[in-house]
Amino acid sequence: MIYRADYIFPIDREPIINGYVEVDKEGTILSCGSADSLDTKGRASAEYFKGILIPGFANAHCHVELSHMKGFFRQGTGMDGFIQQINALRLTVNREERIAALTEQMEQMYSAGVSVMADISNCDESFECKVSSPIYSRTYLEVFGTEPEDAPQILAGAIELQKKAKQMGLDAAPTPHSPYTMSPLLNRLSSAEGLKSGYISYHNQESDQEEDMIRYGTGELAEDYKARGCSMPPATGDSALKYFLDNLQKEIKAPIEGRVLLVHNTVTDQESIDEALKVLKSPYWVVCPLSNIFIHRMLPPLDLLRANNLTICVGTDSLSSNLQLSMVEEIRCIQGHFPHIPLEEILKWCCINGTCAVGAEKRFGSFTPGKRPGIVLIDNINWERMELTKESKSERII
Ligand SMILES: [Zn+2]
Known part of the structure; x- marks a missing residue:
């Protein structure tokens, strides 16, 4: 043909x-x-x-199992407001309805041209759909937990889930959620475990609230954690990304192999980028512009990422922070705010870069x-x- x-x-x-x-x-x-x-x-x-x-397309960041949350979320709440809503709304519909919602989204994504997906999962609800979908997906089994004593048990749960995914024929491995939702111990153990597979995906420098909490132990996010009686990582004075990389090096010596998806990067800076390039051999810088606008009314610093010649990928994030899972909407958003970036370059981010991030470049x-x-x-x-x-x-x- x-x-x-x-x-x-x-x-x-x-x-x-x-x-x-x-x-x-x-x-x-x-x-x-x-x-x-x-x-x-x-x-x-x-x-x-x-x-x-x-x-x-390669959708480089999705949480397809949150598809039932479509339309529930208030916009512009910041990170603390967003987390409160996630906790309140996660289980508002039953398993069957959640699976129906994610199946519908996978089908829509496929007909709109998504061939590859980097998907974050906290449970097995998307597994069957992924097995039968023509989309190639790599599943990042995300863990979080603020109390260090819970770390071994939480990680063991993710490893169990990984066994199940592998038995079903899926590529999957544990992955850390972010610096602010986990103890330093769980953060580095889950990263090291995921990197055994060669792949992790990590929410990086999504908001100023995250930076304030990790650098100084202050801000709305820190206040929210204190109010709920959760432990926080020690304030290091460094950026959230430097904290992650230093913590990870307690488990693995740099330069660290493996494809590391750093997701969001909304408030990253030159110093953090330099540090990542020193420590990580293959970082992928995933941007989710519509999700950043939805939660934070912010955009990722695309010109800074481009000036550093970084490998940029594009993701839709989930329907808890986006109105649709559409690569075309993300491209339109990027072109609307950064009209000087050539379409050819954006399409590379949306096709080959995300594909390489999940290791599917031989076919896609x-x-x-x-x-x-x-x-x-x-x-x-x-x-x-x-x-x-x-x-x-x-x-x-x-
Ligand atoms: Zn995410």
């Missing part, structure tokens, strides 16, 4: 005007290039699409011959500005 479009973004090379992509019956990429190079037969058989064709992420990444159409493009418009949507072709 040959598919033509006004533009093809193969991701592994420059965009092609009036391009084509050719696949076999299984969807394996055979070739890709300018439609002018097709012979008469090829041109006659090609199916034409108005818009851009790209390989399937680009139109490289031999891969089977899926083909996705994005329509209603403003060609002059090379921007998505309000009408743009994504749709899976194969």
Whole structure:
């Protein structure tokens, strides 16, 4: 089969005007290039699409098991308000309804072009759906717990869950939630355990409240923990990321191998970035712009990340902090606030970078011959500005 479009973004090379992509019956990429190079037969058989064709997206941060929380959350509450709502709303519907909600979201994501997903799970509710979904998912079995004496038991629970996931054929391993929701002991033990698999995903520097708590032991988040009688990590005077890296080095010597997804990075700075590049061999910097706006009314510092040449990925986060799980909405948000960033660059973040973060690059992420990444159409493009418009949507072709 040959598919033509006004533009093809193969991701592994420059965009092609009036391009084509050719696949076999299984969807394996055979070739890709300018439609002018097709012979008469090829041109006659090609199916034409108005818009851009790209390989399937990689959603680099999702909590699909929170899908039943759609529409429940107040916006702009900050981190402490958000956590209070999560705790209150997590179990408002039964298991069956929660599974139905996440299944619907997985199906929607697939038809909108997501081929790869880095998903955070706290329980097994998404496992069956992931097994039967055509989306490749890597599952990060997230742990948290503020009391150090609970750490061994919490981690043992995640390892049990990992066994179950593996038996079902899923790639999964324990992962730490964040600096502020866990004891230093659980933080480093779960990181080390996850890194045995080669992959962890960690909520990093999402808010000023998190930085205040880790640096100084102050702020709304710290007050909330005190009020609930929870232990807090010691105030180090350092950024939350430096605290994490120092703590992790008590278990593993730097440079630390493994693909580490640092998620959010809303309030990261040059010093934290320098520290991460010293300690981690393969950090991936995941941004979830709509989630940051939803909770904090903030955006990730994309120009700082770009100036450091970091590997940026894009995630939707969950329906507790987003109105939809849509990569196109995230791209539109990025283009709306950072109009100087070329679409080509953003699409790399959304396709190949997230794919590499979960280790699925042999099959997904680009139109490289031999891969089977899926083909996705994005329509209603403003060609002059090379921007998505309000009408743009994504749709899976194969
Ligand atoms: Zn998250």
